[in-house]
Amino acid sequence: MASAAGAATAGCKVEYRITNQWNTGFGADVVVTNTGDAVAAWTLEWSYAGDQKVTQGWNAAITQSGAAVTARSLSYNGSLATGGSTSFGFNASYSGPNTVPATFKLNGVTCNGAAEPSQPPTTPPTTPPTTPPTTPPPSGARADNPYAGAKVYVNPEWSAKAAAEPGGTKVSQQPTGVWLDRTAAIEGANGGMGLRDHLDAALAQKGSGELVVQLVIYNLPGRDCAALASNGELGPTEIDKYKTQYIDPIAAILANPKYAGLRIVTTVEIDSLPNLVTNVSGRPTATANCDVMKTNGNYVKGVGYALKKLGSVANVYNYVDAGHHGWLGWDDNFGASAEMFKQAATAEGATLADVHGFIVNTANYSALKEDHFRISDSVNGTSVRQSKWVDWNRYTDELSYAQAMRGKLVSLGFDANLGMLIDTSRNGWGGTARPAGPGALTSVDTYVDGGRYDRRIHLGNWCNQSGAGLGERPQAAPAAGIDAYVWIKPPGESDGASKEIPNNEGKGFDRMCDPTYTGNARNGNSMSGSLPNAPLSGQWFSAQFQELMKNAHPAL
Secondary structure, three states: OOOOOOOOEOOEEEEEEEEEEEOOEEEEEEEEEEOOOOEOOOEEEEEOOOOOEEEEEEOOEEEEEOOEEEEEOOOOOOOEOOOOEEEEEEEEEOOOOOOOOOOEEEOOEEEOOOOOOOOOOEEOOOOOOOOOOOOOOOOOOOOOOOOOOEEEOOOHHHHHHHHOOOOHHHOOOOOOOEEEOOOHHHHOHHHOOOHHHHHHHHHHHHOOOEEEEEEEEOOOOOOOOOOOOOOOOOOOOOHHHHHHHHHHHHHHHHOOHHHOOOEEEEEEOOOOOOHHHHOOOOOOOOOHHHHHHHHHOHHHHHHHHHHHHHHOOOOEEEEEEOOOHHHHOOHHHHHHHHHHHHHHHOOOOOOHHHOOEEEEOOOOOOOOOOOOOOOOOEEOOEEHHHOOOOOOOOOOOHHHHHHHHHHHHHHOOOOOOOEEEEEOOOOOOOHHHOOOOOOOOOOHHHHHHHHOOOOOOOOOOOOOEOOOOOOOOOEEEEEOOEEEEEOOOOOOEOOOOOOOOOOOOOOOOOHHHOOOOOOOHHHOOOOOOEOOOOOOOOOEOHHHHHHHHHOOOOOO
């Protein structure tokens, strides 16, 4: 975990934080606070003790001569009132020690020096992450980061349910995703709002600024082949129905010039492509249904078709699902999944340019950042990777996984400005059970288990998890390579029924949603950790919503 560096002197305060580090480079964020008189422009200077070389920056004009670095304000962030702050970031190469600069000068005024931060986890060599500029482009122009400078649509249907809960008004105005999880949802299922209704409501919320609408495209044939709670309406072979009765109508609505002023983010087919890597023959978690979907190719065809059709609409930004670290963070899953994503992104006439980014942790519970243990740590000579919780994974949390997956995807040919989204709707893990420090050094397991925020019984548990809490609130450009933290899964909507419930939505009963279930190979034959008395997936689950609010971190 990188600690902040720098303290106030007369005139300025600087915080220099290493946010990510790999074998040949690192990323850093710098926060500049003016404690003197107001300034109309600023120049920050520092020198490195080692061979660090800045290779790319954002939100400042950065130049380097030898060890000396100069960062100058841009047109939109030069004005700093007394007490005002701004931030910028950069990527750099290095070898040997990566010591934090000892001295900073702001407009010639020396700020106090910096303390050495602890090193962040070292990941395999990867293309470094980037953060798109956070200044908004001209109105109506295509944005590098659609969330930058924009409000995000608040779904009035979810908002009303949240507000009706005791204490729910604390979060009821947060933006959440709109799930198009069956064909009927396009026009409005069971008397609810349809896609046009949501887009019209978004126009009303937009006003004179920019606004993002978040849609979940989720209706593949043979959907969720490794689970039952979220099975869909289309059979494994009904790819033509998926194209003509689902994707085509959505694309036609989105292309209506009436909605051209909205920034429409589509998150494409959650929990689909990773199944073709991890849950097929040859793997201990194989299912017959996933073998069928890999053989017939309809997941790949469906995702490719969706990307092409939706990506042809100028104001649509496609983000493809990339699982989460507790699914794809192992060596034999990580690279193969990235290759699978590329295969789908070039199927059915789609190109890599149709992909604006990827989303991780959707509807899942993996912690955003584990502060009390790192993948490079060891206890009594035993690596953290050998703990029962980490189990040889390469990553401990979603932020490190998302940044590494981004680097891998860029190395495969995806755009260098590729952005990542992280669903933080249920990964806060706060409350009284949140550890304040590392676990005991008795063994690697006591060290990890005592310090981890994620309190699930096993990383493979995914259904209505007991003890979970709301995570970071939705925000734009929170870290290097991350376009936004989002609440794509609306808090309070069930993951699946805890017992069999007859329905006309094609949703089955998955024992992983049964709190009495003792598990399977995908969760290490552990208890499911799910809450009791849950309704069908997508339906309102008051007990879960209350649990999430109670355990929110940051606290409400």
